[in-house]
Amino acid sequence: LPARRPTTAEILRRYADILRNRAAQPLFIGVALEGACVFGPFPYFAVLLGADGHGTLRAGIAVACFGAGGFAYTMLAPFLLRRMGQARMMRLAGCAVLAGMLCLATGMPDVGIGGALLIGLGFFMLHNSIQTRVTEVAPGARGSAVALHAFCYFLGQAIGPAIFGLMMVAAGAGPSLAFSGAGVLVISLWLSRLRAG
Structure with missing residues (x-):
């Protein structure tokens, strides 16, 4: 027999259960902030x-x-995980x-163009680590957990440029970029200290 389609109430209850999970909450907050900080500029x-x-x-080349x-991350990931482990790799990211x-x-x-390469390497190191942990926090609802992860990430990615633009007007490009980079570093230190799973 084909699987029964869940009702809207069941879907919402599943998302609510995931959001109440204290192991999942930092991951969703962190990935939203990561998206805003990395993609704001x-x-x-x-x-x-x-x-x-x-x-x-130059912008095209930087992207x-x-x-x-x-x-580069896909080639380095096995080596980094084997030598450093996930938590230290997140901090390096x-x-x-x-x-x-x-x-x-x-x-x-x-x-600056070289910097974009570093940003890309660090972003994928951190983002994939967060995504891996998201798949472990709700074993009975992995699809829903990953969907929430994607929602939070793209929400941050959408809001980031507006916030970064306001920061550039208020403080200038250099401080705004430094703040964005420091934000990602803080996120990586915070999430790397949490237990996986």
Whole structure:
């Protein structure tokens, strides 16, 4: 017999149960903040990487380098997990993102593009660690837990650019980038100290 489709009330009850799980709450908060901090500067890459008319080209290269950081993570992940373990790798990820943001803050385009590679490497190291832990906090409702994880992540990713733009107006690009990078470092230190599962 085909599986019975759950009712709306059952679905909402399942999500409520997951949100009440104290092991899950930091992961959902952390991934929302991570999305905001990492992706807040992205729409401003063209401005950050040069007012000489080549900022848009450099922005495209920077986004490609961010993606290349993800490829680097897939190659390094087995080695890092074996040598460092997940918690220490998460802390290293926060340091990588902070370093990348500080590279962007220098105002030197080539250094900033290199920074985007570091941000990408650090982001994928941290994000995949959070996602792995999300799959462990609700064994009976993994699909719902991962859906909530995605919702929180994309919510942060959507809000981040607006917050970063306001910060740039109030404090300037350098302090805003430093704050974003420090935010990811704090998130990585916080979540790495929590027990997995």
